[in-house]
Amino acid sequence: MHVLNYLWYSIVTASLVHALPLPGDSAVGVIWTFPNGTWIENLAVRQNGEVLCTSLTKAALYMVNPFQHTAQLVHQFDQGDDLLGITEVENDVFAIVSANISFTTSTAMPGSAALWRVDMAAWEQGMPNAVTLVSRLLDVGLPDGIVALPDQLGLALLADAAKGRVWKVDVWTGEHSVAFQSELFRPNTSVLPLGIDGLSIWKDNLFFTNIARSVFGHVPISQNGSATGPIQQIAETPFGDDFAIAVDGTAYVVGDNTLFGVDLEGSAKILAGGPDDLTLEGATSAQFGRTSMDDGVLYIGTNGGLLSPVDGEIRGGQLLAINTKLFD
Ligand SMILES: *[C@@H]1O[C@H](CO)[C@@H](O)[C@H](O)[C@H]1NC(C)=O
Ligand SMILES: *[C@@H]1O[C@H](CO)[C@@H](O)[C@H](O)[C@H]1NC(C)=O
Numbered sequence: 001m002h003v004l005n006y007l008w009y010s011i012v013t014a015s016l017v018h019a020l021p022l023p024g025d026s027a028v029g030v031i032w033t034f035p036n037g038t039w040i041e042n043l044a045v046r047q048n049g050e051v052l053c054t055s056l057t058k059a060a061l062y063m064v065n066p067f068q069h070t071a072q073l074v075h076q077f078d079q080g081d082d083l084l085g086i087t088e089v090e091n092d093v094f095a096i097v098s099a100n101i102s103f104t105t106s107t108a109m110p111g112s113a114a115l116w117r118v119d120m121a122a123w124e125q126g127m128p129n130a131v132t133l134v135s136r137l138l139d140v141g142l143p144d145g146i147v148a149l150p151d152q153l154g155l156a157l158l159a160d161a162a163k164g165r166v167w168k169v170d171v172w173t174g175e176h177s178v179a180f181q182s183e184l185f186r187p188n189t190s191v192l193p194l195g196i197d198g199l200s201i202w203k204d205n206l207f208f209t210n211i212a213r214s215v216f217g218h219v220p221i222s223q224n225g226s227a228t229g230p231i232q233q234i235a236e237t238p239f240g241d242d243f244a245i246a247v248d249g250t251a252y253v254v255g256d257n258t259l260f261g262v263d264l265e266g267s268a269k270i271l272a273g274g275p276d277d278l279t280l281e282g283a284t285s286a287q288f289g290r291t292s293m294d295d296g297v298l299y300i301g302t303n304g305g306l307l308s309p310v311d312g313e314i315r316g317g318q319l320l321a322i323n324t325k326l327f328d
């Protein structure tokens, strides 16, 4: 069914040249637009509601206040430390992964992956002491999504999009080992050599996207992050990149300039955007708000069309917001 919807919308948008807004598009608000050429790759929301945005092209971490519509630089990393996944590992302390990424080939320079710790509780503007290089991750291919294990303080699972595996990482030492690997995690084409990408844990399951294979899937895990069941596909989400899971278990998956809603039965439908629609152009990441003021609000980071611009023009990446309660 979702495949039919997808095709139908593709045909409609192609024929009308995005003259009409698609369902849900009017619900999408712009929180912040970064300068042209800024690719926002991943998001983490602080307890106070501020949204941390990693940038792949600027090797920078930004912080956006979604209530005041303001943004500031948290830290400028060195060239070659292009930022990818981010996750909160302790109260207001975040682990971030980076690598030297080539955009023309979608690959990372071998040996360039690294793990960082950013202590936002200790952070003050202009003071770099809150940022620590934990370790280089020499055998990690292309580090992408990272998620802290909720019941194992200091441990996180890290998606390796190039090698098609999930690593278990000690975020204080950088020590890591393969947690699991699967054909479902691997890239399936050399044109886009990226497999497992976004990660999230919900009710003793690790959920993941595989971008090239367009797979949204899961694996049941124990508290220590080991698999307790088979790795399985749940739904097909075209070029699904990242996602967030709502309290009711609905997964909001972004990819291919589109927001998909995947329910617990695995049926996927388009909620906003579309392959040829500018509204969610270059959507890379999704996270829910954490305060009473933005309960049910899904934040979406974008790359401004840097990988494949919808209308041929590249823009600054954005932080968008969409009230998912509108979809009930
Ligand atoms: C990043 O990798 C490229 C090769 O892909 C290399 O030419 C460049 O020097 C690297 N940059 C840094 C800062 O390491
Ligand atoms: C990779 O998987 C996707 C989704 O199943 C499929 O559409 C695509 O054709 C595959 N690519 C190759 C090169 O097999």
Ligand SMILES: *[C@@H]1O[C@H](CO)[C@@H](O)[C@H](O)[C@H]1NC(C)=O
Pocket (backbone or CB within 6 Å): 222, 223, 224, 225, 226
């Ligand atoms: C992880 O949990 C599983 C299942 O609960 C258990 O069998 C395994 O021994 C644990 N591994 C470690 C390293 O604690």
Ligand SMILES: *[C@@H]1O[C@H](CO)[C@@H](O)[C@H](O)[C@H]1NC(C)=O
Pocket (backbone or CB within 6 Å): 036, 037, 313, 314, 315, 316
């Ligand atoms: C962004 O920069 C690109 C490349 O430099 C340029 O082609 C494009 O017109 C710029 N877009 C905007 C909105 O200024």
